[in-house]
Amino acid sequence: MYTFLKKDILVLFRDRTELAVLLAMPFILIAILGFALSGLLSGNSEVLSMDVAIVQEDNEQLGLEQFAEELNGSGIPAEARSRIMAAAQETSPSSILQGILTDESLRELVTAQEMDTAAAAEALEEEEVVAILTIPENFTLNALQKMLMDTGGGAELELMIADHAATQSEVFTDILEEFVWSLNFESAIAQAANGEAPAPEETSVQFGGVESVSAVQPISSFQYYTIGMAVMFALFVGATISGIAFVEKQQFVLNRILLSDQHPFVYLGAKAISAATVTFLQFCILFFFSSLLFGAFDLTNWSFWPGMLLIGFTLAICVGALAAFLTALTMRFNNDSITTVFAGGVVTIFAFLGGSFTPTEGMPDSIQKLGGWTPNGASLNAFLIWLQNLEIVLLWEPLSRVLLLTIVLLILSLLIFPRKGEA
Amino acid sequence: MLETEELKKVFKGKTAVEGASLYLDKGESVGLLGPNGAGKSTTISMISTLLKPTSGDVRLNGKSIIKNPSEMRRILGVVPQEIALYGELTAYENLKFFGRIYGLSGKALEGAIQRSLELVGLAERQKEIVKTYSGGMKRRINIAAAMMHEPEIIIMDEPTVGIDPQSRSHILEMVRQLNHEKGLTVLYTSHYMEEVERLCDRVYIMDHGKIIASGTKEELKSILSSEETVWIELDRPYPAFFKDLQSFKVIKQAVETEKGIKLILPKGSRILGEVFQASERHQVEIINVNVQKPSLEDVFLHLTGRKLRD
Ligand SMILES: Nc1ncnc2c1ncn2[C@@H]1O[C@H](COP(=O)(O)OP(=O)(O)OP(=O)(O)O)[C@@H](O)[C@H]1O
Ligand SMILES: [Mg+2]
Numbered sequence: 001m002y003t004f005l006k007k008d009i010l011v012l013f014r015d016r017t018e019l020a021v022l023l024a025m026p027f028i029l030i031a032i033l034g035f036a037l038s039g040l041l042s043g044n045s046e047v048l049s050m051d052v053a054i055v056q057e058d059n060e061q062l063g064l065e066q067f068a069e070e071l072n073g074s075g076i077p078a079e080a081r082s083r084i085m086a087a088a089q090e091t092s093p094s095s096i097l098q099g100i101l102t103d104e105s106l107r108e109l110v111t112a113q114e115m116d117t118a119a120a121a122e123a124l125e126e127e128e129v130v131a132i133l134t135i136p137e138n139f140t141l142n143a144l145q146k147m148l149m150d151t152g153g154g155a156e157l158e159l160m161i162a163d164h165a166a167t168q169s170e171v172f173t174d175i176l177e178e179f180v181w182s183l184n185f186e187s188a189i190a191q192a193a194n195g196e197a198p199a200p201e202e203t204s205v206q207f208g209g210v211e212s213v214s215a216v217q218p219i220s221s222f223q224y225y226t227i228g229m230a231v232m233f234a235l236f237v238g239a240t241i242s243g244i245a246f247v248e249k250q251q252f253v254l255n256r257i258l259l260s261d262q263h264p265f266v267y268l269g270a271k272a273i274s275a276a277t278v279t280f281l282q283f284c285i286l287f288f289f290s291s292l293l294f295g296a297f298d299l300t301n302w303s304f305w306p307g308m309l310l311i312g313f314t315l316a317i318c319v320g321a322l323a324a325f326l327t328a329l330t331m332r333f334n335n336d337s338i339t340t341v342f343a344g345g346v347v348t349i350f351a352f353l354g355g356s357f358t359p360t361e362g363m364p365d366s367i368q369k370l371g372g373w374t375p376n377g378a379s380l381n382a383f384l385i386w387l388q389n390l391e392i393v394l395l396w397e398p399l400s401r402v403l404l405l406t407i408v409l410l411i412l413s414l415l416i417f418p419r420k421g422e423a
Numbered sequence: 424m425l426e427t428e429e430l431k432k433v434f435k436g437k438t439a440v441e442g443a444s445l446y447l448d449k450g451e452s453v454g455l456l457g458p459n460g461a462g463k464s465t466t467i468s469m470i471s472t473l474l475k476p477t478s479g480d481v482r483l484n485g486k487s488i489i490k491n492p493s494e495m496r497r498i499l500g501v502v503p504q505e506i507a508l509y510g511e512l513t514a515y516e517n518l519k520f521f522g523r524i525y526g527l528s529g530k531a532l533e534g535a536i537q538r539s540l541e542l543v544g545l546a547e548r549q550k551e552i553v554k555t556y557s558g559g560m561k562r563r564i565n566i567a568a569a570m571m572h573e574p575e576i577i578i579m580d581e582p583t584v585g586i587d588p589q590s591r592s593h594i595l596e597m598v599r600q601l602n603h604e605k606g607l608t609v610l611y612t613s614h615y616m617e618e619v620e621r622l623c624d625r626v627y628i629m630d631h632g633k634i635i636a637s638g639t640k641e642e643l644k645s646i647l648s649s650e651e652t653v654w655i656e657l658d659r660p661y662p663a664f665f666k667d668l669q670s671f672k673v674i675k676q677a678v679e680t681e682k683g684i685k686l687i688l689p690k691g692s693r694i695l696g697e698v699f700q701a702s703e704r705h706q707v708e709i710i711n712v713n714v715q716k717p718s719l720e721d722v723f724l725h726l727t728g729r730k731l732r733d
Contacts, residue, residue, distance in 0.1 A: 003523040007509070007516075014511035014552075252507035255473055256568065260524040261496040 004270030026229035034222040053120035055134040060094040063140025093143040134158035226290040227383040228356035231376035239343035241275040242326035246336040276320030283312035307386040315379040321409035328417035350374045430479035439465040441632040452602045452609040454619035457629035500574030510554040525572040539567035559590025576608040616720040656683040656711040664705040
């Protein structure tokens with residue numbers, strides 16, 4: 001296997017045109033698209049922009065007043081009372097939530113609209129909003145009691161998420177978790193200032209489960225197109241490797257390989273491994289230089305790269321299967337027009353559907369669905385999820401699609417490939 | 424050690440080889456002669472396990488190789504008619520790869536590469552990209568690649584087509600040495616009668632997918648022992664003159680080429696007078712007339728009514 005891999009890479013490396021297509025072209029496109037469309041993409045948090053409905057049943061002012069009353073009746077010394085009251089005004093959960101939702105960095109992402117319960121439900125039904133956040137009655141009071149005096153059952157936010165926009169609602173959930181986290185953080189400080197710091201989970205505003213500190217990252221145009229081009233040009237590797245296989249057959253080198261008593265499937269497997277390896281190298285090179293030249297990614301961020309490499313690796317394996325599939329077809333029909341059609345047309349269509357040129361979010365549903373099932377589109381989605389720091393579990397859906405495609409392609413290749421090596 | 428029995432190959436209704444039976448003894452050098460499209464390469468592909476025969480069998484030491492090709496592949500070296508090399512790689516890299524797929528590695532691999540390169544006389548130029556080689560050099564590396572695993576039988580399919588005389592004579596000398604000194608069994612395919620005459624002990628002649636004659640060179644020539652060849656050299660072709668000659672009852676075969684006309688006729692036929700009369704009638708300028716003993720080429724002409732090459 002290693003012998004075949006080394007030879008394929010050597011052959012590829014000597015072929016300047018192929019190398020240019022696989023490595024130089026994506027850079028040129030990243031540069032062009034990245035610069036030209038940088039405007040489009042900064043508004044391209046549009047991709048993930050969402051409307052949410054806020055149902056405000058809580059009255060913050062009233063809550064604070066009630067809290068003050070209760071505090072006064074509690075028998076706590078006056079000096080401490082005024083300190084707690086000050087903390088209450090400072091950390092009023094409602095205000096913090098308001099602050100987060102209208103924050104500069106989030107404004108492009110989330111448009112929060114206050115509605116009444118009925119209107120919100122209707123908006124959700126009509127898919128006008130992706131989530132309804134209900135701030136229940138006495139939220140301020142209950143939260144403050146729990147946070148500052150450790151009495152009562154705490155407060156809960158109610159979140160209703162639409163199933164028509166999984167990614168977006170996930171983003172929103174993340175935002176809320178950030179809120180919960182910062183609230184706990186604030187309350188810990190407040191409690192510390194108060195001289196009594198109970199264990200954090202006791203003061204948690206109960207919401208969600210995980211206290212992740214994730215914040216949604218906006219995506220730059222260079223980031224978007226580095227990924228977009230990487231997944232698109234990965235497909236070309238499949239065509240390139242099956243092209244090499246066809247030349248090997250044409251120039252009768254394949255006969256020599258068969259004469260050496262290598263099983264034809266070893267040859268096919270070697271093609272898959274070569275394509276996967278080349279694709280993975282291509283990813284690394286593209287990511288590295290795009291970070292260096294265009295500042296697409298932070299090269300020193302160690303927690304960032306494993307995810308990128310994992311997704312890249314998954315797609316690389318899929319491209320390996322794709323190369324095997326194209327090789328099998330080429331050998332079966334003794335004709336490389338399949339590869340030519342693939343490289344000349346199918347890749348472009350896939351790239352379009354998968355969102356390599358322009359985000360698919362604005363496109364019709366059917367195209368988005370189709371694109372999500374192309375190996376490049378699915379990996380692009382996975383990359384975007386990772387880039388935006390969303391929940392890791394969300395990666396599973398696109399990655400499982402890529403893996404499924406890999407398996408299907410491999411099975412097809414084995415069925416199609418002429419076993420005796422003779423067409 | 425190797426024999427084929429009634430080998431037959433049909434490609435989509437077109438019969439390429441029909442009932443080819445031949446054998447190779449250990450250490451022998453055997454020629455397979457035939458014009459374009461005779462079925463030589465197809466026969467060789469079947470012998471070398473690359474092509475499944477439609478019917479018939481190939482046996483190595485009595486055992487059929489059609490179901491179990493491994494043993495055959497291990498001891499067989501094939502020099503294909505085409506240059507089967509990676510044009511983008513150097514000769515050294517090519518040989519290294521082909522050695523590796525035969526399971527060679529380390530010192531043994533390096534040794535095999537240098538041995539093969541020296542055999543074909545290209546050791547000094549091993550680091551050059553194959554694409555940049557001359558036709559003759561490519562042919563030589565094509566042979567070297569088949570020698571990497573030290574085969575016991577080597578099958579060469581027209582290893583000298585389209586190359587310069589120097590490379591050609593190098594290759595011929597090399598094959599002769601391998602056969603004589605190393606005891607390699609050789610099956611040599613060619614259009615060139617003189618190559619086969621020089622290299623081979625025995626010859627098979629193929630035409631239209633069939634073996635039409637076989638035997639030692641002497642046996643084959645004796646087919647024509649009662650005949651002789653008259654070669655008439657002309658300054659240019661004269662179709663009318665040629666037609667006239669063809670109508671002579673005594674002439675068995677007549678072939679026209681650019682430079683003249685070849686006639687095969689029974690020994691002792693006194694025909695030259697009539698030929699000269701005909702030449703006067705057609706105002707033909709005869710440069711030279713030559714009466715020859717038959718060559719293998721003439722045997723072929725006699726058997727098929729065709730020349731080996733056009
Ligand atoms: N794969 C194939 N499919 C269909 N026909 C074929 C195939 N290979 C060979 N043939 C046909 O079989 C016949 C014999 O071909 P083959 O290559 O064996 O001849 P050859 O004696 O080697 O000729 P040459 O001297 O030109 O190499 C030819 O008519 C050729 O067209
Ligand atoms: Mg041939």
